[in-house]
Amino acid sequence: xxxxxxxxxxxxxxxxxxxxxxxxxxxxxxxxxxxxxxxxxxxxxxxxxxxxxxxxxxxxxxxxxxxxxxxxxxxxxxxxxxxxxxxxxxxxxxxxxxxxxxxxxxxxxxxxxxxxxxxxxxxxxxxxxxxxxxxxxxxxxxxxxxxxxxxxxxxxxxxxxxxxxxxxxxxxxxxxxxxxxxxxxxxxxxxxxxxxxxxxxxxxxxxxxxxxxxxxxxxxxxxxxxxxxxxxxxxxxxxxxxxxxxxxxxxxxxxxxxxxxxxxxxxxxxxxxxxxxx
Numbered sequence: 252x253x254x255x256x257x258x259x260x261x262x263x264x265x266x267x268x269x270x271x272x273x274x275x276x277x278x279x280x281x282x283x284x285x286x287x288x289x290x291x292x293x294x295x296x297x298x299x300x301x302x303x304x305x306x307x308x309x310x311x312x313x314x315x316x317x318x319x320x321x322x323x324x325x326x327x328x329x330x331x332x333x334x335x336x337x338x339x340x341x342x343x344x345x346x347x348x349x350x351x352x353x354x355x356x357x358x359x360x361x362x363x364x365x366x367x368x369x370x371x372x373x374x375x376x377x378x379x380x381x382x383x384x385x386x387x388x389x390x391x392x393x394x395x396x397x398x399x400x401x402x403x404x405x406x407x408x409x410x411x412x413x414x415x416x417x418x419x420x421x422x423x424x425x426x427x428x429x430x431x432x433x434x435x436x437x438x439x440x441x442x443x444x445x446x447x448x449x450x451x452x453x454x455x456x457x458x459x460x461x462x463x464x465x466x467x468x469x470x471x472x473x474x475x476x477x478x479x480x481x482x483x484x485x486x487x488x489x490x491x492x493x494x495x496x497x498x499x500x501x502x503x504x505x506x507x508x509x510x511x512x513x514x515x516x517x518x519x520x521x522x523x524x525x526x527x528x529x
Contacts, residue, residue: 260297268393268403269338270410275299277414283310283384284334285326293334296323300384301361301429302436307383308335309349309357316374324380335384339407342389349381357381364418364429398521404444405513411437412506419499426493434488434498438481441509445474456523466519473512480505 263271264282271280275297284295300308312324327333327346335344349357358381362369372379394400415437418430453467484501487493 257297261295264297264338265336268406269336271297277417279414281308281310281338282336283323283327284336285323286330286332288326288329294323294326296321298323301364302433303357303383304432304436304439307385309361310382310384311358311361311368312380312382313368313371316371316379318375318377320377320380324382327382332387333384335386336393337407339392339403340389341393342386344384345387347383347385349383354378354381360427360429360432363427396525398523398525401521401524402517405517408437408441408444408509409513411440412502412509416499416502416506419495419502422495424495426488426495426498431488431493434502435485438485442478442481445477449474456520460523463519463523470512470516470519473508473515477505477508477512480508 260271260275260280261282264280269280271278279300279302280297281300282295283298284293286292287294298310300310303309312320314321328348331346333344333346335342348354358368358372358379361381362372368379392400392403394403415430415433418433419426422430449471453471456463457467480501484498484505487498487501
């Protein structure tokens, strides 16, 4: 059983599609469900995460610098198949404990982004583990309709981009390694989403509703424009000695174009996606 504090966070997280208030407001948070190493019972724990630039997210078994690893870490070592809830999707993942240089590099990125991780390590003699979670199976978004699913996905992109903007604005003179990874992960995720729409949802809607042709054409053209902005942003981020002010300028350009695009898509497509079948 989760403690009362964790249970409150879990309930708030699930009720608000991954958003919570209080001390974790605006934080990257997921719900991790593991299988008890001794009991076999499923246990759910709120855990902070950070992007890893690809198909993985990373979590840190800090336990606030306690002398022992948290229970969820012992559980996933015994059974690496876990369930992850990110507020949009619920999926099965394989947990891998990072070792050696890979662990050290990932932990150093985390410390650079948030020095509290170093404080936790300083409190304990154990080496705080870093764990990669890689999705191995999943399903549709946690939404009641296709229109609600579209809005849910869009809002997740909005929240992540707002968080990145805040991180860049507060980054100081240099662009840290983890912040670069956060930006590049966002770019890849948005590109993947638009590619899926171009290959799947848009052709399906075009076949069912020919009158949507002007709307879908505009959305497709906007995808191309946003793809160019993503390319520009990635070039600036990847440059040696990237200037945070220049990166922030590119992020602002992307934010303006993306918000306009998402709002138009929601206005035009959600009523269609949620219309009763005729």
